[in-house]
Amino acid sequence: MPDGLFIFFAALTLGAALLLVLSRNAVTSAMGMILALVGVAAEFFLLDAYFLGVLQVLVYAGAVMVLFLFIIMLLDTEDPQGAYPWKTAALGLATFFLLAAGVLWLFHWSGAVSAVKAGATPPELSVNPAEFTTAAKSFGRLLYTKYLLPLEIAGFLLLVALVGVVSLSKDNPETKA
Amino acid sequence: MENTSLAHHLILAGLLFVLGLTGVLMRRNLLVVYMCLELMLAAATLALVAFSRFNRTMDGAVLVFFVITVAAAEVAVGLALIVALFRKRGTVQSDALTTLRD
Numbered sequence: 001m002p003d004g005l006f007i008f009f010a011a012l013t014l015g016a017a018l019l020l021v022l023s024r025n026a027v028t029s030a031m032g033m034i035l036a037l038v039g040v041a042a043e044f045f046l047l048d049a050y051f052l053g054v055l056q057v058l059v060y061a062g063a064v065m066v067l068f069l070f071i072i073m074l075l076d077t078e079d080p081q082g083a084y085p086w087k088t089a090a091l092g093l094a095t096f097f098l099l100a101a102g103v104l105w106l107f108h109w110s111g112a113v114s115a116v117k118a119g120a121t122p123p124e125l126s127v128n129p130a131e132f133t134t135a136a137k138s139f140g141r142l143l144y145t146k147y148l149l150p151l152e153i154a155g156f157l158l159l160v161a162l163v164g165v166v167s168l169s170k171d172n173p174e175t176k177a
Numbered sequence: 178m179e180n181t182s183l184a185h186h187l188i189l190a191g192l193l194f195v196l197g198l199t200g201v202l203m204r205r206n207l208l209v210v211y212m213c214l215e216l217m218l219a220a221a222t223l224a225l226v227a228f229s230r231f232n233r234t235m236d237g238a239v240l241v242f243f244v245i246t247v248a249a250a251e252v253a254v255g256l257a258l259i260v261a262l263f264r265k266r267g268t269v270q271s272d273a274l275t276t277l278r279d
Contacts, residue, residue, distance in 0.1 A: 026209055040223055046181070056245070068212060071259065071260060077263075091203065092203035095202055103188060104188060132235055139239060150243055158246065160250075162253075165253050
């Protein structure tokens with residue numbers, strides 16, 4: 001039996017995700033998304049990844065979701081109300097239950113995960129081992145040594161996204177319909 | 178922590194991912210579809226952190242760092258695209274955007 005905090009935050013995350021998927025109001029969906037992301041951040045804390053938990057709350061629940069709420073309220077779209085068309089509902093239910101059963105089988109009943117020895121570093125990762133720590137310092141050390149090239153690429157990606165967004169949102173009279 | 182195993186976290190991450198996928202398939206509002214995509218990314222990061230913790234290596238956690246970076250950039254570009262679409266067509270319902278089909 002897993003401990004109470006895990007159960008609580010797992011239920012919170014899944015419930016909020018359900019709210020996100022099912023609510024017909026986009027603002028309610030966004031609220032569910034924020035709650036789900038906070039739940040994921042709490043699971044990060046339970047996994048001793050404190051730095052990532054804080055980062056998740058700051059970047060996702062803070063910046064990204066505020067951006068989402070801005071756009072939702074700016075566009076002020078209305079969703080069709082009432083029940084889902086039966087085709088959509090059937091597709092959604094079938095997808096959810098088939099894949100959820102698959103997830104439970106793969107991670108629980110097939111026994112593949114529990115056969116993996118806990119705490120053993122797989123041989124692929126033991127070439128250049130980076131011991132798991134809770135300190136934010138170990139992130140910085142890895143980012144500037146082993147993962148320097150991905151870090152540079154991520155920085156470049158942010159620049160490209162910045163330029164792209166500016167050119168997308170510029171009012172260009174030639175492309176007006 | 179003592180009583181939770183890797184399988185518990187993977188099941189949670191898997192269910193979260195499946196919920197996100199269901200939302201992407203069911204919903205017609207592009208903004209909500211986009212949030213469901215973000216939910217799938219969050220589920221993937223949860224699985225990465227769980228593997229990282231239980232294998233006692235830092236690599237998965239560092240990968241999560243990059244996933245968050247890419248997701249933030251992706252959200253900015255995607256929302257700009259949706260706003261541009263709304264300005265041109267006046268809707269964000271995906272079943273109203275059938276110009277290529279008709």
